[in-house]
Amino acid sequence: MTQPARPLRVVPGPHPPGPAPAHGAEVLDEIGAFVSRFNAFPDQHCVPTLALWYAHTHAAEHFYVTPRLILSSAEPGSGKTRVLEVAQYLVHSPEMTFSTSTAALFRMINATPITILFDEVDAIFNPKNGGNYEDLRAMLNAGYKRSATIARCVGDAKAMNVQRFAVYAPVALAGIAGHMPDTITTRAITIHMRRRAPDEKVEPFKTRHVEAAAEPLRDKLSAWVGSIADGLDDAEPEMPEGVTDRSAEIWEPLIAIADAAGGHWPDTARAACAHFVAHADPHKGSLGIRLLADLHTIYTHRGADRLPTAAILEALYANEEAPWGDLFGKPLDARRLAKELDRYGVKPTVYKADGKTTRGYLATGETGLADAWKRYLPTEPGGSTA
Missing domain, CATH: 1.10.10 (Arc Repressor Mutant, subunit A)
Incomplete structure (x- = not known):
């Protein structure tokens, strides 16, 4: 017996009833300012990209694809984990993980929409460790598109059924550069983090204080995205010149949100898109x-x-x-x-x-x-x- 995949559904963020959602540009500006407090980034395009990616997690069910976010660096201590630590207080239903099994992940995704924040993923995908990561790689690749499912046999030997697990979910992956499979990087926006220079100062990260400060921002972001979510279903934003095919597919959700936000965000998002697409390694792939x-x-x-x-x-x-x-x-x-x-x-x-x-x-x-x-x-x- 084949069981149908879990139908996609929108789970609104935990915001209390109140006045109409704030203007989108103001919300995204606040998210960007908050993110900038705890990390020093290599260029001006990183923070807007993160703000838009966090926003898209609150409306992922309205897009056909959810771009993977990769945080890489040449060396440890470059701020990758800190980005995920801040993100967990801003994205929709975060699931922070280091070494969760593939089976556990796709069952969690199938149960309810979540955002996966996967740290130290280079330890899993490093071939020198001899680990079998093909199931995880396949799940991350498949879950990039909303129609994706993974079929598994469930039950005991006398009553075995096939169940199709929905695996569509936003995913952020952090790890040392060079070990990420090309099939994932071609579905991703990659931010190459660097260690802070001596003159680059950031605020200390204290979990209790960050969580308290982030909660109203997340609620505001969730409320605003919820107010414009229905209009995202058929959004076909204009891409910067030269951004086509997979690159356009990756950036479409973020630019659609930027267009809905208004203000400087449509231009800011397209500038970030052009930057990251232009600086993507043309040799990646094989x-x-x-x-x-x-x-x-x-x-x-x-x-x-x-x-x-x-x-x-x-x-x-x-x-x-x-x-x-x-x-x-x-x-x-x-x-x-x-x-x-x-x-x-x-x-x-x-x-x-x-x-x-x-x-x-x-x-x-x-x-x-x-x-x-x-x-x-x-x-x-x-x-x-x-």
Whole structure:
């Protein structure tokens, strides 16, 4: 017997009856000012993004997707945990966790709408720890969209039923940079935190005082979002130039809320969107995408329409920030290069150069690189490949 998924429902925040909700721009300004008291952020776009993300958790059921929020840093002690600690007093129904099992998480989500605040997630996704995290990764990926469910058998051996658990929920993930699966980062807004400089001062975090100060702000935020929530169902906000596809999908809930808030927020949200999308690592996604991007740079800088394999490898090795000189313990060679590019329909070609027969790769043609560049690399505003 198959049980239907839990129907999505809106659970209003715990705000007392009173006067009409405050103006949205004022509410978001207050949230931003509160967040800024306890963290020093790397740029001006972080605080507005957090304020909008916190707001969207109070109306997640009105959106088709809920963007993941990633807080990463090169080293511990960079303020990631503090962001989550403050967030738990501002988001809808927070569930602060460190190592909850996947089974426990999707049962909690299925029971009632919550916001997951997951700290030290790098310890789970670090392959060196040998942990099996595929179920958690799959749940976080699936729960990005409102229609997502996970099917599980429940009951004993004599009365086994299939139950579909709803897994749609806002999720914030904090951890050391480099260990987050690409399938999650491509569904996320990533804020790269840094350790505070000596001249950057923040207020001490005292739980009792923060909770007391945050409660009226959360209630005000919940009341305002509740007052505009019905209008978010069909919102189709205009995106900044060049923000399309997955990036537009990620930012649509936040920009829709900013448009509803008015004031400076529509412009502020779009500026933040353009900033984070522009600074997203274009090489993320897979080793193959990184290879295509680096090859595009090489061909563009040389103004070439074809290059020998030996020249390509030499240029790849010269990029000290790329992995090609030490790829899993040895340099990228011609065989591995051909294997990586073959997945994209790109194949080596024999051609004449300076009267000699040369084996290399063409930029154009049926098995050239141009088609793969067009399909798999991000584009700049105006349509040119980045």
